[in-house]
Amino acid sequence: MTAETLLSLRGLTVRFRLPHGETVAVDGIDLDLAAGEVLGIVGESGSGKSQVLYSLMGLLAANGRAGGQALFEGVDLLSLSRRQLDTLRGQHISMIFQDPMTSLNPYRRVGDQIAEGLIVHEGLSRSAAQAEAVRMLDRVRIPDASNRARRFPHEFSGGMRQRVMIAMALLTRPKLLLADEPTTALDVTIQAQVLDLMAELARETGTAIILVTHDLGVVARLCGRVAVLYGGRVMEEAGAQALFSTPAHPYTRGLLDAMPRLEQALTPRLGTIPGTPRSGGGDVIGCPFAPRCTERIARCTTERPAFLERSHLGGTRSAACHLIPEVAE
Amino acid sequence: MLRFVGKRLWNGSLTLFALVTLTFFVMRLAPGGPFSRNRKISPEVQANIEAAFHLDEPIWQQFGRFVWGLLHLDLGPSTRFRDYSVGDIIASGLPYSLTIGAWAVLLAAFVGIALGIAGAMRRNGFTDYAAGTVGVIGIAIPIFVIGPVLQVIFAVKLQWLPVGSWNDGWRSLVLPVVVLALPNIAYISRLTRASMIETMRENYVRTAVAKGIGPTRTLMGHTLEGALIPVIAYLGPATAAIITGSILIETIFALPGIGRHFVDAALNRDYPLVMGITLLYGALLILFNIVTDLIRAWIDPRLRNAH
Ligand SMILES: Nc1ncnc2c1ncn2[C@@H]1O[C@H](COP(=O)(O)OP(=O)(O)OP(=O)(O)O)[C@@H](O)[C@H]1O
Ligand code: SF4
Ligand SMILES: [Mg+2]
Numbered sequence: 066m067t068a069e070t071l072l073s074l075r076g077l078t079v080r081f082r083l084p085h086g087e088t089v090a091v092d093g094i095d096l097d098l099a100a101g102e103v104l105g106i107v108g109e110s111g112s113g114k115s116q117v118l119y120s121l122m123g124l125l126a127a128n129g130r131a132g133g134q135a136l137f138e139g140v141d142l143l144s145l146s147r148r149q150l151d152t153l154r155g156q157h158i159s160m161i162f163q164d165p166m167t168s169l170n171p172y173r174r175v176g177d178q179i180a181e182g183l184i185v186h187e188g189l190s191r192s193a194a195q196a197e198a199v200r201m202l203d204r205v206r207i208p209d210a211s212n213r214a215r216r217f218p219h220e221f222s223g224g225m226r227q228r229v230m231i232a233m234a235l236l237t238r239p240k241l242l243l244a245d246e247p248t249t250a251l252d253v254t255i256q257a258q259v260l261d262l263m264a265e266l267a268r269e270t271g272t273a274i275i276l277v278t279h280d281l282g283v284v285a286r287l288c289g290r291v292a293v294l295y296g297g298r299v300m301e302e303a304g305a306q307a308l309f310s311t312p313a314h315p316y317t318r319g320l321l322d323a324m325p326r327l328e329q330a331l332t333p334r335l336g337t338i339p340g341t342p343r344s345g346g347g348d349v350i351g352c353p354f355a356p357r358c359t360e361r362i363a364r365c366t367t368e369r370p371a372f373l374e375r376s377h378l379g380g381t382r383s384a385a386c387h388l389i390p391e392v393a394e
Numbered sequence: 395m396l397r398f399v400g401k402r403l404w405n406g407s408l409t410l411f412a413l414v415t416l417t418f419f420v421m422r423l424a425p426g427g428p429f430s431r432n433r434k435i436s437p438e439v440q441a442n443i444e445a446a447f448h449l450d451e452p453i454w455q456q457f458g459r460f461v462w463g464l465l466h467l468d469l470g471p472s473t474r475f476r477d478y479s480v481g482d483i484i485a486s487g488l489p490y491s492l493t494i495g496a497w498a499v500l501l502a503a504f505v506g507i508a509l510g511i512a513g514a515m516r517r518n519g520f521t522d523y524a525a526g527t528v529g530v531i532g533i534a535i536p537i538f539v540i541g542p543v544l545q546v547i548f549a550v551k552l553q554w555l556p557v558g559s560w561n562d563g564w565r566s567l568v569l570p571v572v573v574l575a576l577p578n579i580a581y582i583s584r585l586t587r588a589s590m591i592e593t594m595r596e597n598y599v600r601t602a603v604a605k606g607i608g609p610t611r612t613l614m615g616h617t618l619e620g621a622l623i624p625v626i627a628y629l630g631p632a633t634a635a636i637i638t639g640s641i642l643i644e645t646i647f648a649l650p651g652i653g654r655h656f657v658d659a660a661l662n663r664d665y666p667l668v669m670g671i672t673l674l675y676g677a678l679l680i681l682f683n684i685v686t687d688l689i690r691a692w693i694d695p696r697l698r699n700a701h
Contacts (some may be wrong), residue, residue, distance in 0.1 A: 120602050122605060123603075124600060126603060147609070148608075150606070150609070151416065151606040151608050152606065153606065154605070155604060155606030155607065156606060157606035159604070160604045162600070162601065164597060167596065167597040167598060168597045168598055168601045169598055169601065170598040170601070170602070170616050170619075170621075171598070171695070171696060172456065172619045172620060172693055172694055172695065173616075175614070181605060181607055181611075181615070181661075182605050182606070183608065184607075185606070185607045185608070185611065208514075215698040217695040217696070219695065230601075275461055299632075319396050368576060
């Protein structure tokens with residue numbers, strides 16, 4: 066953990082109580098994020114991407130519990146009371162959700178909803194906060210912002226609503242923005258535009274981003290580093306360029322092989338790998354990918370491959386696979 | 395907004411006219427008239443009576459006369475209480491029913507909503523169980539059991555409140571209002587609780603929580619509006635029903651409201667009185683539905699712009 070480390074996850078777990086037993090959605094994740102950095106998280110549906118973000122924001126469902134540590138500027142988010150967390154979330158940590166159509170309150174004016182955070186966190190007067198909200202709407206390129214601020218969400222298109230969410234999230238100049246598939250629900254033609262806008266504004270405010278996405282093209286364009294999640298664990302983590310050009314983990318390689326060639330598809334998405342993705346379920350003894358892995362060895366089902374620095378093509382790579390040799394100490 | 399109100403009022407008037415027509419013809423077509431007794435009366439007397447009440451005219455003329463009267467708020471004479479008009483009878487009973495009903499609605503709405511919110515916020519906590527118990531009691535035990543039980547406790551044993559009648563100022567109101575409110579408290583608290591729990595799962599409430607604005611602001615500014623919409627939809631028609639009198643309450647507590655007149659009138663085939671009370675109830679129902687619609691449109695901007 067270096068001096069400028071903003072967020073540091075250590076053994077982060079998310080478990081859900083069920084009528085019969087328990088399910089493990091996030092199974093011991095270690096990740097670091099530097100101030101201003103953009104980290105991508107990719108993985109199939111059910112791999113635990115959303116739950117990682119929810120656990121940081123205190124948004125887990127009532128039957129869920131987070132374990133391990135999530136140090137934000139040295140403070141463990143998981144140990145905070147709701148009241149203490151409220152001094153951070155919405156101000157220093159913001160979140161943008163997947164579905165812009167339902168994420169705004171249909172009964173309240175858009176400007177009021179944006180301004181609310183400033184009133185609460187920075188003690189601004191209503192009118193001053195409103196003025197800031199209009200300024201921010203203008204920056205996310207909502208035309209005629211001062212009039213638009215007095216409108217209700219149903220009078221906005223999906224893309225405009227997500228830009229409203231971006232305005233709301235970045236208004237307090239947070240240090241960390243958690244974006245959970247922010248454009249998946251939007252029309253393909255405007256996805257890139259909205260994402261670029263988000264990244265551009267975050268750069269201006271020095272905000273670090275964790276970007277959860279299915280879209281490998283987005284990762285390649287926006288993210289400095291990528292973590293690949295499977296079955297609630299990080300399989301591999303590397304700089305985006307390195308991950309795409311020299312994937313080390315069998316699961317990452319599978320994902321990239323299954324990806325349609327760039328020239329064939331406008332927006333390359335995660336392809337499909339044979340077999341059913343693991344999601345939830347109880348504790349796993351070995352490697353969660355073992356049932357689908359074509360390179361499986363005997364050890365894979367009996368011993369958990371640790372997520373650590375391993376040797377790969379003469380360099381090192383953080384990965385969790387028995388086939389990749391550990392770096393000798 | 396003005397157009398919205400106008401449209402609702404116009405629709406309401408049409409519904410009311412349909413109701414007037416329907417009540418009138420159902421009454422007239424029902425077998426047996428107010429003066430068909432087993433006791434034989436001479437044909438002349440019969441004819442005189444029918445002429446006095448215009449029962450000898452063609453039915454369309456009777457209907458026209460009835461509607462014309464209604465437009466002047468004249469509901470005609472009662473066939474049973476000869477010297478009183480239907481309007482007089484309703485006017486004498488309505489204030490009692492209205493007073494008790496209005497307090498009962500206020501009490502039920504206030505307590506029911508508060509219990510529902512508290513239960514939803516602390517699910518399975520003490521308040522939740524307490525509210526749940528009140529709910530079961532309020533719904534399962536009928537008024538004619540709870541009423542006398544409370545009379546015995548508070549009037550006979552403790553002597554804090556009168557057993558019945560209307561001679562003791564606000565103290566006469568307490569028991570009837572509470573008993574009338576109880577089943578509604580039960581229903582409203584359950585409705586509010588369920589609706590709150592559903593709304594708390596909405597994505598926009600999650601957004602509010604993520605903004606770190608705190609539980610109170612999240613509840614008042616985000617959860618409550620949406621959660622109250624079904625409660626308001628229930629309260630509108632319920633209010634119309636409650637303030638037009640409850641025969642049970644009025645009998646148990648010996649109150650001179652219109653609920654009892656209605657049953658008397660039905661038993662005695664007092665057509666004009668039955669129609670008068672039915673129309674009053676119908677008109678109030680339509681009115682409160684309009685009010686409900688307006689409140690819902692005031693909360694939900696999507697309803698305002700529709701049409
Ligand atoms: N309240 C809950 N109770 C039990 N299990 C849950 C609950 N919420 C989520 N899960 C489980 O947690 C696992 C991870 O879910 P998560 O939402 O993080 O997936 P994801 O990677 O975000 O997928 P997607 O790409 O579909 O959004 C899933 O298997 C899901 O079934
Ligand atoms: S640990 Fe074994 S099963 Fe898991 S990815 Fe590596 S080779 Fe495949
Ligand atoms: Mg998700």
